[in-house]
Amino acid sequence: MSTVPGQAIFRDVPEPRRVGLSQKVWNSRFDYLYVAPALIVMLIVIGYPIYYTIELSFFNTPASLALSAKQFNGLDNYVTILTSPVFWKVTWQTVLWTVLSTCFAFMIGLGAALALHREFAGRGVLRALLLIPWVVSAVAASYVWKWLYHSDFGAISAMLTQVGLIDKPINFVDNTNTSLYALIVVNVWKEFSFAMIMLMAGLQTVPDTLLRAAQVDGASPWQRFWHVTFPHLQGVSMVTLLLLAVQNFNSFIIPWIMTGGGPAGSSDIWITHIYQLAFGRQRWGVASAYAVILFLVMMVLGYFYVRALTKGDDARAGA
Amino acid sequence: MHTNTGRRLLGLSMAVLSAATMLTTATTASYAQSVDLSKWSPEYVKSIAGTKQFDAAKDCGAVVPNDYTGSVSYWYTGPFEADPQIAHDQDKAFWEAFKAAYPNITTEVQSITYNELLDKFRTSLLGNSAPAVIRLQILGGVEFAAKGYLQPLKPEDIGLTAADFWPGALKSVTYEGVTYGLPTNNETMALIWNAKVFKDAGLDPENPPATWDDVVAYSKTIHEKLGIPGYGLVAKQNAGNTPFRFMPQLWAYGGGALDEASAEPGYKDVWINNEGSKKALQAAYQMYAVDKSVPTSALTNTQGENQAPFIAGKLGMMIAHPAEYAKMNDLASKATGTDKTVADEVVANMRYGLIPTGPDGKRAVVFGGSNIHVVKPEFVQGGKVDEQAVKALICFWDSPEWSTKLAWVGSNPGNVNGFLTDAMKERLDTIKFLDVTTSMLPNGIPFPVIPQAPEIMNIIVPDMLQNALTGSMTVDQAVEDAATKVKAIVDGGGGI
Structure with missing residues (x-):
């Protein structure tokens, strides 16, 4: 058989046979085998608790009844939560806590990363020092900050009194107007190092040649940052912001240890409120419904996180 | 025949019952009524x-x-x-x-x-x-x-x-x-005070306040004279320490969460918004918000946080366990330098007294x-x-x-x-x-013997205190809010 010039060489090659799902599974059987242990463990320690929490969210669990005698009440728990002014107050506080903590931790982390990206004497030591908040145990940090803030004998107030800036201790955490913000400061202090590390890694990917070219073209430091550095940090920034947001939505240790959600509920956020409902008040059904709502919010955030993380994967796979 | 058998059985039963009763009496009577x-x-x-x-x-x-x-x-x-x-x-x-x-x-x-x-x-x-x-x-x-x-x-x-x-x-x-x-x-528990602080404040060092109203007055005097908190109020949320210290005050004034302080409690009647409860809460409010004679940190304090200021001679009175004296001794033994001198002085001046009464002479403790x-x-x-x-x-x-x-x-x-x-x-x-x-x-x-008691005592009572002390609610509003919550959970419901 000869080939006529101009005609496709493979015209007569038959189209590949469509492979069925079972065939695909069979072909990848060893892949499934390798991930099976992890999947089984996840099903037991994550899947079942999620299922049970969802199930429990449709039941009333009065303190006088064993959990096995729980009473089905449909969507009552969800209605109770969503119609309660306390829920909306706590939600607003959760939003404030998450947004302010995330934004400030990111901005301070970005500033620290940019500063530490430049060569200067003692950079290594400073890097190590700035990492301390992140590596310190949250429990230990909370107790230390509790004494720093203490409304009667706090170290911060004592220092300010000694230098003559104040004449009586500042009430940071025993005040309904300031407690949440005082906790946000602690949270930002604890988290900014994480943002710094992520962004420092991101800065390594900014091509030096581009920055030099921009400098040669007469771009100011701000223009170099805004038009060259920042666009290269967008991916890592998105991931960092989402991770911080997820972490902050789930924050428990700092608010619980420092104020327990008080005073008068002024520093309660979703997680502390759920914990109190479940373990302080034994109201498992309502707490479960509350947890399901939080779970849905986290799923949305998780979706965007995965999307940010896998952005460009398809293009790379196609190439 | 049947009658005889019945009688015999009855007699036998009575004998067994008598023997059992005697046996029970013999074993149970050994301690009874030994202590009056x-x-x-x-x-x-x-x-x-x-x-x-x-x-x-x-x-x-x-x-x-x-x-x-x-x-x-x-x-x-x-x-x-x-x-x-x-x-x-x-x-x-x-x-x-x-x-x-x-x-x-x-x-x-x-x-x-x-x-x-x-x-x-x-x-x-x-x-x-x-x-x-x-x-x-x-x-x-x-x-x-x-x-x-x-x-x-x-x-x-x-x-x-x-x-x-x-x-x-x-x-x-x-x-x-x-x-x-x-x-x-x-x-x-009992009332513990530092006799030296009392003396320095011009109070009788060997006699504690007799009533809760006296506690308010003593606390104010100590704060005004010495600039330190007079009474170690504890009002943290979700902490057992809070009801253990506030309920005696509430009961002394004639209040209660339910009717646990009555002779025959049925745990159905809500007392947390009665006049006695209001007076007790008002007294706490007076100390915290008006006189400012208790620690500002009371809202986040448990009893543990009262120990450091007390051993440092910076707190006049507190409600604590019998073991508090041993704890203070332990703290004093670990102190060094001038701290040790102060701590030893505090231990030497530590006094225990009965918990104060209410205005009508009622004394109560958990x-x-x-x-x-x-x-x-x-x-x-x-x-x-x-x-x-x-x-x-x-x-x-x-x-x-x-x-x-x-x-x-x-x-x-x-x-x-x-x-x-x-x-x-x-x-x-x-x-x-x-x-x-x-x-x-x-x-x-005892706290109400109902399964909802932990929620009432550890959540609702501290919440009520916090709502009043922070000014989030007035005293009247705080007790009514607490009463609504107590009633709801006793009835089997309750919000969040």
Whole structure:
């Protein structure tokens, strides 16, 4: 058989046979085998608790009844939560806590990363020092900050009194107007190092040649940052912001240890409120419904996180 | 024929019943009425200590033969690292004595920390792997009794009578008319003050405030004269310390959460918004928001946070356990330099007094302690409960001798006959102020014996305090808000 010039060489090659799902599974059987242990463990320690929490969210669990005698009440728990002014107050506080903590931790982390990206004497030591908040145990940090803030004998107030800036201790955490913000400061202090590390890694990917070219073209430091550095940090920034947001939505240790959600509920956020409902008040059904709502919010955030993380994967796979 | 047989049977039954009654009487009468609770005072407590000898092995042998063969599993909060050596020694001695008295009973014992015990027990019940016997803090049992996990257990089951326990303590194990446990130890708190602070503030250093109104006035005086908090108010959310210190004030003014302070509580009537409760809350508000004579940090403080300022001489008064004196001694022994001088001075000036009364002379304190319970077989590991072995253990634990020794450091014997023992005399001789704290026992009121009590006491009461003290609500609004919540959860509902 000869080939006529101009005609496709493979015209007569038959189209590949469509492979069925079972065939695909069979072909990848060893892949499934390798991930099976992890999947089984996840099903037991994550899947079942999620299922049970969802199930429990449709039941009333009065303190006088064993959990096995729980009473089905449909969507009552969800209605109770969503119609309660306390829920909306706590939600607003959760939003404030998450947004302010995330934004400030990111901005301070970005500033620290940019500063530490430049060569200067003692950079290594400073890097190590700035990492301390992140590596310190949250429990230990909370107790230390509790004494720093203490409304009667706090170290911060004592220092300010000694230098003559104040004449009586500042009430940071025993005040309904300031407690949440005082906790946000602690949270930002604890988290900014994480943002710094992520962004420092991101800065390594900014091509030096581009920055030099921009400098040669007469771009100011701000223009170099805004038009060259920042666009290269967008991916890592998105991931960092989402991770911080997820972490902050789930924050428990700092608010619980420092104020327990008080005073008068002024520093309660979703997680502390759920914990109190479940373990302080034994109201498992309502707490479960509350947890399901939080779970849905986290799923949305998780979706965007995965999307940010896998952005460009398809293009790379196609190439 | 039938009549004769019937008579014979009746006669036989009567004889058996009489014998059983006599036997019961013989075993239960051994301790009853030995202690006259109506005469209770520091002097009476001292006068009866060391006046009677008991033999736990022999007494319990009358309930369960000493050669009985069996096994029992038991969970409790035993001594841990931070506890004094004597607590470890007594615990060890108990298990050795039990083994000597009942050599054929095998024990499977777990000591679990106070904070973990309830959650572990709840989990084990769901998995039918609970122990046969458990000792829980005073109101821990009601939740499980209500949920049907516990077996009825009354004093007569181990050869005792109701007269061998404080009435308030027995009330704390009685749910819907059935007794589900026995008190092992009971304690009440007292008012502690620093005599030097009182003197420096121009107050009588040897006499504490007699009423809660006096506490408000003393606290203000101390703060104005010395610039330090007068009274160690504690108002943290979700902390047991808060109701243990505020409820005595609430009761003294004639208030309550429900009607727990009444002679015959039914736990249905809501008292948290009555005039007495309002007055008590107003007094706390006066100290915190108006006079500012208590720690600003009261809203996030537990009693633990009062200890540092007290040992530093920066706090005038506080409500605390009998063991607080030992704690202050311990803190003083660890202090150095000028801190040591101050701490030693504070310990030397530490005084214990009765908790103040309300305006009408009513004195009240939270009845604290622990109770021992028996779990139903279907929730126990292996599905069986060896009743005789269980009775032997509980009888031994609650004997006058061991209920005293096992409560050596911070409590008192649940079996009131323990006050007659040599061990009690030794405690009174070696533990300073023990006579004062024990003399508060007749004023003890248990928290409502309903499964909702933890939520009412640990959540609603502190919330009410915080709402008023922070100005988020007025005193009237705070008590009404609390009353609405209490009513809702007692009725089986409740918001979030």
